[in-house]
Amino acid sequence: MIFSMDEIGLENNEKISGLKNESEKWAFITKTARAYCFEGIHITPSLYKSFGLDTNNIPISINEFHLTYHFGGLVNVSTESECSKYEKELDNAFNIAIRHDMKDISLHPPVIEGFTNDEKLKSSELFSEIIRKWSAYAKEKNITLSLETHLYEPSFLFGSYEHYINFCNGQKNMGILIDVSHNYFSGYNEQDIIDTFRNKNVTALHISDALRLKDEDIRIGTHLAIGDGQIDFDKLLSHFKNDNIFVVLEIKSSNAKLKSSLEQLKNYTAV
DSSP: OEEEEOOHHHHHHHHHHHHHHHHHHHHHHHHHHHHHSEEEEEEHHHHHHHHHOOHHHHHGGGGGGGEEEOOOOOOOOSSSSHHHHHHHHHHHHHHHHHTTTEEEEEEOOOTTTTHHHHHHHHHHHHHHHHHHHHHHHHHHHTTTEEEEOOOOOTTOOOOSSSHHHHHTOOOOEEEEEEEEEHHHHHHOHHHHHHHHHHOEEEEEEEEEEOOOOTOOOOOSSBBBBBTTTOOHHHHHHHOOOOOEEEEEOOOOSSSSHHHHHHHHHHHOOOO
């Protein structure tokens, strides 16, 4: 497993916002990753934009880490023009990934909120064509293209693991990024995750703790530090010990809790 930094800690968020220029901010990112003892950095454009950073300006010095690129956000691919716009953004993401020897590019499923059934079907067909094209290109470049397991109908394309897996079965080159916290919050326990993805091409895990309590708000019940929620990570991670899997910490908490979360996860996978 390769442990990768996404969030940098709440205190560090304040520190980086006070730095003067991009060069200092990129240096702060690498210094922080080293201090926490991360092997990789998971670069999310929307997060880095909030830091005042443009991912087109990533310095070569950051290449000392195992790098992955999380091209998330809300994506609409219901029309040809929207697809064209999305593919231009994907092309830019691949140019960045190739330039920095990144190992994986990950995507969110498209949004379908307010769509008719015909529009949902059209969106699924168009997205399938995009994934088929770009995952083949990714394979040529020795990069994996991974699709995150967002399961929020009517907001996102997939509403269940069954729906997600049916889509994946038609995509032979595509990787799977399991968002553990979000899926647990949606009602899938550790064994459900293990059983569903046991023999699948899992390339990455988005890791944070979660609560599944009655009427819990997703903004409160997910992205918690390890131990602040209900997930049994010892059980879960014992089934995903592939050396090439990226374990990305998506924890919105203090510097100390982010550090302790990483240490706990490494302990679970040490044996």
